[in-house]
Amino acid sequence: MVSPEASTMAKHALLRNRASLCFSDACLFLGGVLMALLLVWSFSSFAYPPSASQTLAASSSSAAAEAPPECAAAAAAPPRDSEESDNFYDDPELSYSMERPMRGWDEKRREWLRQHPSLASGEGGRERVVLVTGSQPSPCKNKIGDHLLLRFFKNKVDYCRLHGCDVFYNNVLLQPQMFSFWAKYPVVRAAMLAHPEAEWIWWIDSDALFTDMDFELPLERYKGHNLVVHGWTNLIYEKKSWTSINAGVFLIRNCQWSMDFMDVWAGMGPQSPEYERWGHVLRSTFADKLFPDSDDQSALIYLLLTQKDRYGDKIYVENEYYFEGYWEGIVGTLPNITREYEDMDRRPPALRRRHAEKASRYYAARRAEAEAEAGAARKRPFVTHFTGCQPCSGNHNQMYSGESCWNGMVKALNFADNQVLRRYGYVRPDLMDSAVVKPIPFDYPAGGDDGGGGDGGGEGAR
Known part of the structure; x- marks a missing residue:
């Protein structure tokens, strides 16, 4: 086998011979010399390992001189998902704030998904869900409040890991004028823009937790609906109770309808000049509402009562399982x-x-x-909600x-x-x-005593 040094010297010798022959008008031999050069080059290439010959061949290119061949090949391959085309993120007028309405969101989102086909559906083809939750920006006043909120959040992270959901925890007021009950809606709106791949945004209050880690949302049930809340239709339309729905847990579809609906819904909130008036309207509508402020829960029920033809068909009132269950009874x-x-x-x-x-x-x-x-x-129970407990304050x-x-x-x-x-x-x-x-034991004792004692919280099995 010819060494690399011998091969290189042979090349130089042939080139010198070629020059002397041309200058001595012996260029008739050029064809033969070129054939010999090709034979020597082929033999020297054979002598090199493939990666070394590729590196030498690429040395004249400044872009690939430092890169291994496999990296250069990967860089040349076009990515499946691309940010090269313009999409809604390039619009300088785009606003994450609820103060500016979103227009054409379905078309914007559809184009983004076309550019990112691998993100169009989640694991197993299921619709993608992003769980959103949060708490106040400052430390809790209650001495065990921060510890409890940490455990509530851990619970949500565990559930999302098991079921393939993304999770976003927010602890800042995105729009300070929207406080108290209303602080969640700017976060949900921003999450829609941040996650165009998600079909659903799932808001869960910080004081709610999953108590069935196996159960999965029956998303097929909600086809044709854009908002899912826990409640009872008879209490909405017959009793007109402000507790007929709980807005602390809801599932909202990432679409233009939801953008428009949240604009109307939040129009009853504290950022609106009509906030005080809406407080009086809601208090007079619901006899069991004991406080004067306009809240998101009463506002949602009011929209169902007064604009059922417009919104009722798109809002699913769930009560077949604990989409959100009151803790005291659980x-x-x-x-x-x-x-x-x-x-x-x-x-x-x-x-x-x-x-x-x-x-x-x-x-x-x-x-x-x-x-x-x-x-x-x-x-x-799927979700247990500690409504009224206020673990932080x-x-x-x-x-x-x-x-x-x-x-x-x-x-x-x-x-x-x-x-x-x-x-x-x-x-x-x-x-x-x-x-x-x-x-956990390998198996239960024959008598059925798992040895756990206490409240029987063993959940033990193989």
Whole structure:
């Protein structure tokens, strides 16, 4: 095999020979010399490893001189998703603020998705969902408030990891004039623009948590609807109650209808010059509304009452499951629900198996089948909302004591977290003791005692 140095010297010698022959009018031999040169070059290329010859061949190009061949090839390949074309982000008039209406959002979003086809749908072809939540920008006044909010947020992050949702936590007032109940809408509006790939934006108050980590939103049910809230239609249209809907948890489609609807909805908020008037209107409309301010919940119900033909068909009032459940009626049932799930796990062997967290959806489907056989009473509540507890400020509703609020939160948070810890081999045996965990047993003892004690929070199985 010819060494690289010998090959290079041969090339130089041939070139010198070619020059002398031409100057001596012997150019008739040029063809033969060129053939010899080609033969020597081919042989020297064969002597080099492929990557070295490619590097030498590319040395005359300043763009590729420093890059390995595979990097140069990757750079030359056009990306599947491209930002090279103009889209709505390039519009200098674009505003994330609710102070300027959005026009043509469906067309803008459609064009962006055309430029980014890989982001058009989520895992398994499901519609993409972005969960949005948040809290105040300053530290909590209640001494355990920040700790509780951290655990509430951890709960949401766990759920999103298990179900393929993105999550955004906001802790600043994007539009300071929209405070209190109304602070969430600028965040939701901004999330729509930040996530054109998402079909749904899912707002969940900071004091709400998932207490069924297996359950998935039945998005197919909401085809043809743009807003999903928890409530009761008879309380809306017959009783005209301001508690007939809870606006602390809602699912809103990322589309022009939602942009327009939020403009109307927020038009009753504190940034509007009509804010005080709307407070009087809502107070006079709902006999059970005890405070004078215009709030988003009453405003939504008012729009359904007064403009049902315009909005009613696009708003889904969900009450077939705990899309948002009032905590006081739920917390006391959690120990029994835990024991019922443990009893259920003893029967089908498939539910007793240990499994990786990424396989959770498969086992959730098997569990749902077992739930259906056992009856709806055994179902965990999907979302538990601690309405009125105010974990950050501590200014809880005087209908119940602060202790019942804090204890209820601890119990619900541990109930939910046991479902997560189970996938990591541990569980809290007592729902009121957040610090103590135990390894889950390989199987239950024959007598059915899981050894957990306390509130039966074991959730233990293989």
